[in-house]
Amino acid sequence: xxxxxxxxxxxxxxxxxxxxxxxxxxxxxxxxxxxxxxxxxxxxxxxxxxxxxxxxxxxxxxxxxxxxxxxxxxxxxxxxxxxxxxxxxxxxxxxxxxxxxxxxxxxxxxxxxxxxxxxxxxxxxxxxxxxxxxxxxxxxxxxxxxxxxxxxxxxxxxxxxxxxxxxxxxxxxxxxxxxxxxxxxxxxxxxxxxxxxxxxxxxxxxxxxxxxxxxxxxxxxxxxxxxxxxxxxxxxxxxxxxxxxxxxxxxxxxxxxxxxxxxxxxxxxxxxxxxxxxxxxxxxxxxxxxxxxxxxxxxxxxxxxxxxxxxxxxxxxxxxxxxxxxxxxxxxxxxxxxxxxxxxxxxxxxxxxxxxxxxxxxxxxxxxxxxxxxxxxxxxxxxxxxxxxxxxxxxxxxxxxxxxxxxxxxxxxxxxxxxxxxxxxxxxxxxxxxxxxxxxxxxxx
Amino acid sequence: xxxxxxxxxxxxxxxxxxxxxxxxxxxxxxxxxxxxxxxxxxxxxxxxxxxxxxxxxxxxxxxxxxxxxxxxxxxxxxxxxxxxxxxxxxxxxxxxxxxxxxxxxxxxxxxxxxxxxxxxxxxxxxxxxxxxxxxxxxxxxxxxxxxxxxxxxxxxxxxxxxxxxxxxxxxxxxxxxxxxxxxxxxxxxxxxxxxxxxxxxxxxxxxxxxxxxxxxxxxxxxxxxxxxxxxxxxxxxxxxxxxxxxxxxxxxxxxxxxxxxxxxxxxxxxxxxxxxxxxxxxxxxxxxxxxxxxxxxxxxxxxxxxxxxxxxxxxxxxxxxxxxxxxxxxxxxxxxxxxxxxxxxxxxxxxxxxxxxxxxxxxxxxxxxxxxxxxxxxxxxxxxxxxxxxxxxxxxxxxxxxxxxxxxxxxxxxxxxxxxxxxxxxxxxxxxxxxxxxxxxxxxx
Numbered sequence: 041x042x043x044x045x046x047x048x049x050x051x052x053x054x055x056x057x058x059x060x061x062x063x064x065x066x067x068x069x070x071x072x073x074x075x076x077x078x079x080x081x082x083x084x085x086x087x088x089x090x091x092x093x094x095x096x097x098x099x100x101x102x103x104x105x106x107x108x109x110x111x112x113x114x115x116x117x118x119x120x121x122x123x124x125x126x127x128x129x130x131x132x133x134x135x136x137x138x139x140x141x142x143x144x145x146x147x148x149x150x151x152x153x154x155x156x157x158x159x160x161x162x163x164x165x166x167x168x169x170x171x172x173x174x175x176x177x178x179x180x181x182x183x184x185x186x187x188x189x190x191x192x193x194x195x196x197x198x199x200x201x202x203x204x205x206x207x208x209x210x211x212x213x214x215x216x217x218x219x220x221x222x223x224x225x226x227x228x229x230x231x232x233x234x235x236x237x238x239x240x241x242x243x244x245x246x247x248x249x250x251x252x253x254x255x256x257x258x259x260x261x262x263x264x265x266x267x268x269x270x271x272x273x274x275x276x277x278x279x280x281x282x283x284x285x286x287x288x289x290x291x292x293x294x295x296x297x298x299x300x301x302x303x304x305x306x307x308x309x310x311x312x313x314x315x316x317x318x319x320x321x322x323x324x325x326x327x328x329x330x331x332x333x334x335x336x337x338x339x340x341x342x343x344x345x346x347x348x349x350x351x352x353x354x355x356x357x358x359x360x361x362x363x364x365x366x367x368x369x370x371x372x373x374x375x376x377x378x379x380x381x382x383x384x385x386x387x388x389x390x391x392x393x394x395x396x397x398x399x400x401x402x403x404x405x406x407x408x409x410x411x412x413x414x415x416x417x418x419x420x421x422x423x424x425x426x427x428x429x430x431x432x433x434x435x436x437x438x439x440x441x442x443x444x445x446x447x448x449x450x451x452x453x454x455x456x457x458x459x460x461x462x463x464x465x466x467x468x469x470x471x472x473x474x475x476x477x478x479x480x481x482x483x484x485x
Numbered sequence: 486x487x488x489x490x491x492x493x494x495x496x497x498x499x500x501x502x503x504x505x506x507x508x509x510x511x512x513x514x515x516x517x518x519x520x521x522x523x524x525x526x527x528x529x530x531x532x533x534x535x536x537x538x539x540x541x542x543x544x545x546x547x548x549x550x551x552x553x554x555x556x557x558x559x560x561x562x563x564x565x566x567x568x569x570x571x572x573x574x575x576x577x578x579x580x581x582x583x584x585x586x587x588x589x590x591x592x593x594x595x596x597x598x599x600x601x602x603x604x605x606x607x608x609x610x611x612x613x614x615x616x617x618x619x620x621x622x623x624x625x626x627x628x629x630x631x632x633x634x635x636x637x638x639x640x641x642x643x644x645x646x647x648x649x650x651x652x653x654x655x656x657x658x659x660x661x662x663x664x665x666x667x668x669x670x671x672x673x674x675x676x677x678x679x680x681x682x683x684x685x686x687x688x689x690x691x692x693x694x695x696x697x698x699x700x701x702x703x704x705x706x707x708x709x710x711x712x713x714x715x716x717x718x719x720x721x722x723x724x725x726x727x728x729x730x731x732x733x734x735x736x737x738x739x740x741x742x743x744x745x746x747x748x749x750x751x752x753x754x755x756x757x758x759x760x761x762x763x764x765x766x767x768x769x770x771x772x773x774x775x776x777x778x779x780x781x782x783x784x785x786x787x788x789x790x791x792x793x794x795x796x797x798x799x800x801x802x803x804x805x806x807x808x809x810x811x812x813x814x815x816x817x818x819x820x821x822x823x824x825x826x827x828x829x830x831x832x833x834x835x836x837x838x839x840x841x842x843x844x845x846x847x848x849x850x851x852x853x854x855x856x857x858x859x860x861x862x863x864x865x866x867x868x869x870x871x872x873x874x875x876x877x878x879x880x881x882x883x884x885x886x887x888x889x890x891x892x893x894x895x896x897x898x899x900x901x902x903x904x905x906x907x908x909x910x911x912x913x914x915x916x917x918x919x920x921x922x923x924x925x926x927x928x929x930x
Contacts, residue, residue, distance in 0.1 A: 046562040049494055117491040118570075118865055125563075129637075147592055149865030151904070191862050192574075211656070214907040217914055218861050416663050417636050420563055420594030459596070459904040462659040469662055 046128065048290040050121035056285040057108055059278045062316045062388060064104035065323040068395055070274070070387045073359040074349060082359050090259055090267045094164040098275040106278065108160070115159045115192065119148040120282065124290035125454075129418035130431075136438040138448040141294065143287045143314060144421065145455050150215070152424065152456030153313055154185030154270055157279035161268045162189035172196040172265040174258045176226065176251030178306070179205050179378030180212025181424070181456055182270030187219035200226040200234075200254045203246035205378040211460045226251040233257050233355045247371055248307075248382045249354035256357045271307030272352060272361075272386040280313025287451060288317050297321075298329055298451035300437060304429040305333035305342060305400065306379045308386030314453040316388075319397065331398040332437075333389065334429040338373040338476035341366050341385050342393060342400035350384055363390040366480065373476035375405050376464035377425040401433055404475040408432045409468040412458070424456035425464055491573065493735040495566035501730040502553055504723045507761045507833060509549035510768040513840055515719070515832045518804040519794055527804050535704055535712045539609040543720035551723065553605070560604045560637065564593040565727065569735035570899075574863035575876075581883040583893040586739065588732045588759055589866065590900050595660070597869065597901030598758055599630030599715055602724035606713045607634035617641040617710040619703045621671065621696030623751070624650050624823030625657025626869070626901055627715030632664035645671040645679075645699045648691035650823040656905045671696035678702050678800045692816055693752075693827045694799035701802045716752030717797060717806075717831040725758025732896065733762050742766075743774055743896035745882060749874040750778035750787060750845065751824045753831030759898040761833075764842065776843040777882075778834065779874040783921035784817040786810055786830050787838060787845035795829055808835040811925065818921035820850050821909035822870040846878055849920040853877045854913040857903070869901035870909055 063069060072081040084096045091099070098106060108116070127140040134140075145153035165173060173195055177183030183199040190197040199221050206213060206225040213223045226246045227234035233253035237244050244250070252269070259267035269276060284301075291297050301318045303311040311333045321327035335342050341364045351368040352358035365384040372381040385393070392398045405425075412428030414435075415421070423431060430452040441448040458465065467473050508514060517526040529541045536544070543551060553561070572585040579585075590598035610618060618640055622628030628644040635642040644666050651658060651670040658668045671691045672679035678698035682689050689695070697714070704712035714721060729746075736742050746763050748756040756778045766772035780787050786809045796813040797803035810829040817826040830838070837843045850870075857873030859880075860866070868876060875897040886893040903910065912918050 045497055046559075047497065049496065051494065052490055052492065114491075118574075129563075149867075188862075188865050192865075211904070211907040214911045214914075215867065215904075218858065218867055218907070218910050220862060413663065417633075417665060420633050422594075422660065422663055459656070459660075462656040462663070465663050466659045469659075 048124040048293045052117045058105040060281040070391045071362040092164040092168045095275045112160045112163050121286045133418045134438050138438045138441050141451045142454040146457035150184035152181040154182045157276045158185035158189040160279050162193045166193035170266045173268050174198045174255040175268045176200045176255045178202050178248050184215045187216040187221035191220045197221040199223045200251040209460050231257045252353035253355035271309040276309050277312035280309045281316050283313035284317030296449050299448045300330040301451045302332045302430045302433050303453040304426040305335040307382050308389040310455045333400045334433045336380050337402045337404050340402045340478050343402045361387050379426040403432050422458040424458045425461050427454050493569040493738045497562045503550040505726040515836045516807040537609040537613045540720045557605045566731045578863045579883050583883045583886050586896045587899040591902035595629035597626040599627045602721045603630035603634040605724050607638045611638035615711045618713050619643045619700040620713045621645045621700045623647050623693050629660045632661040632666035636665045642666040644668045645696040654905050676702045697798035698800035716754040721754050722757035725754045726761050728758035729762030741894050744893045745775040746896045747777045747875045747878050748898040749871045750780040752827050753834040755900045778845045779878045781825050782847045782849050785847045785923050788847045824871040848877050867903040869903045870906050872899050
């Protein structure tokens with residue numbers, strides 16, 4: 041007899057000791073990245089100017105499990121294992137017969153799931169003697185996570201923060217400063233890429249693609265500097281599987297398994313983190329767990345994008361990746377969800393979607409913030425705007441199940457808290473948030 | 486053999502089932518509150534216009550343990566038991582031989598220890614059919630906690646927020662709105678008390694004492710409205726003992742007991758919450774645990790105040806309480822630590838200090854923010870400004886111990902995160918924070 045609890049907690053001795061690499065189990069392996077100039081498949085050496093070699097090895101690995109180094113485990117133990125909650129309050133408010141669980145990643149130092157990959161990325165760079173890292177950040181979750189990780193491992197960090205978020209979320213910048221990083225609004229005049237964008241559009245509010253161009257350019261031009269990315273890439277998604285690996289153990293503690301796993305979708309790390317270990321059950325044990333990625337209607341690469349080779353950045357400096365994309369020069373609407381304003385989807389997630397092994401949905405921001413507000417008032421935690429996309433989908437799935445007379449078990453990833461996103465809630469409460477349709481706009485040439 | 490861990494976690498089944506009432510063990514019982522007009526000892530009925538009767542009973546109880554009602558335990562289980570951390574990172578940075586532990590209360594919905602009393606206060610008011618509650622808040626921690634608790638138990642809430650913090654911390658206000666409360670900057674023109682203060686000083690940045698006057702006035706004038714206080718009173722301190730009761734179990738898990746327990750001091754709930762259960766060990770088992778309250782140099786009621794009967798609010802509407810005070814019309818300097826800008830100390834803590842059973846220290850804010858920054862960079866959590874006062878004292882005690890060749894075990898209360906206080910960190914990083922000496926100023930007559 042298993043008692044229902046509010047939360048399922050693992051002891052730090054139960055922290056998973058390895059990450060799960062879904063490539064080992066994928067029926068169709070991902071296509072290789074191509075060199076931006078030659079269009080030929082890339083080798084590890086081609087990536088060496090940007091990334092530490094251990095990360096490149098992980099990027100191309102076919103091994104099913106990859107050991108988590110001891111110093112990374114030590115840092116993980118400061119905030120992991122993270123709790124799994126039963127959403128009794130939300131269930132009651134939705135009047136649903138379904139059971140809703142959420143994995144809460146907002147208890148980390150920087151308040152999101154991003155430290156799960158920031159810590160190993162900083163660690164492997166430190167091992168290789170890297171002195172400086174450049175990166176981009178959207179809402180600032182990734183920049184904050186990497187700032188703390190770099191501070192811990194003694195690496196200087198420069199963060200290029202999408203100007204829209206830089207202006208909307210000043211506290212995120214201060215948090216990065218508090219951890220010791222330097223932060224610049226992107227597009228900036230510190231790079232050729234940023235200067236070029238500003239020449240074309242002096243009022244540019246930036247995008248993740250532009251910020252990536254700036255950070256990549258600086259790394260390519262300095263042999264002592266490497267670049268770090270907070271989502272999209274295989275090694276990033278790999279590190280995030282710690283979320284789902286823990287959640288699987290915790291669902292067992294709760295005496296059940298999810299019928300569906302839901303997560304917001306930006307570049308893929310949030311979704312992959314919670315979903316890949318459950319997809320493993322589908323692959324290895326013939327499970328039928330629905331894994332659903334939820335993206336903004338106005339930035340719908342999964343539901344309206346095209347599967348093709350495209351650049352990861354706006355200018356076109358990164359390798360070409362086989363992915364669902366809206367075009368590398370697509371400029372998303374100014375929605376209040378910085379982490380989801382990216383034109384492309386990670387290679388692994390794109391291949392899985394193409395093969396029909398996962399599904400995708402798109403949502404408008406007003407529906408999502410309404411779900412976020414309901415969650416805050418019933419569960420107490422104010423969700424990051426990104427997470428509200430998952431919550432809105434959860435509410436929809438619970439309603440569908442009720443209407444069909446079914447009782448589902450739904451798990452979602454509450455990837456972070458919304459403490460730095462309250463101006464968006466303020467606008468929602470004031471009725472000032474606007475819904476956007478998808479328009480295939482691109483940056484002025 | 487007990488292994489050192491990063492954190493000590495209790496299962497929700499191990500949540501304490503009763504609060505500890507230190508009055509039962511105090512050698513000198515606290516003096517009674519006096520009626521503001523008659524100066525005669527108050528009876529429970531005199532407090533009934535302000536508080537729910539169950540809370541009044543707790544206020545005057547001599548019972549050693551008071552059961553926590555089941556609905557309160559259910560709400561506690563959403564975020565409690567809270568973790569106890571070993572501060573390996575801070576220890577290393579301080580190069581100390583001492584062991585440092587901290588109880589982290591920032592993982593609650595509103596990010597501080599305040600829900601520990603907000604939840605039972607809202608619950609007992611709901612039981613009694615109260616429709617509306619008024620309260621004050623300084624930095625906003627208390628207001629946020631009570632907003633969520635009132636939302637949960639279906640009670641309307643009006644929050645009077647000290648204007649200095651209302652302007653410095655707009656996100657706290659939005660958080661309260663998100664939970665469904667109405668928030669007003671204090672002094673306001675919504676009350677006679679606020680209007681009178683504004684008449685004397687139109688530029689008033691407010692104080693906790695003024696905001697209390699406003700909230701109390703509204704409750705006294707409406708039989709359907711009660712008032713709630715976030716610190717100072719006996720029943721508030723009682724509820725907070727859940728912190729120390731858990732910490733005691735967790736220190737046992739760590740195979741040790743603290744030589745000293747340190748907490749920041751505003752009105753007493755933070756300090757009492759962690760210290761009273763350890764003082765119980767002193768009383769009952771002849772323990773010698775040093776319990777140290779740390780207050781701002783510019784608001785030093787414990788170290789420079791006078792022990793006497795004084796009002797809890799600025800105008801003089803509350804009962805007279807026997808406490809260390811700087812005078813009820815004292816206006817503290819505009820330091821960045823809203824929760825500690827209060828003129829008086831809770832009755833229980835005042836009596837314990839008078840009897841030499843606890844001690845008190847005062848700190849300047851630059852020393853505290855420097856300690857807070859070191860903590861953020863080494864432990865990852867950005868502490869609430871209030872908590873930095875404890876951290877600075879911890880650093881001092883560790884240094885003293887090292888110089889004396891001793892190895893101490895130090896426990897402190899990390900009462901909340903500083904996510905809404907980053908503008909203060911920004912000013913500290915820019916070298917713009919000013920230290921203040923104590924000046925016995927009072928509001929213009």
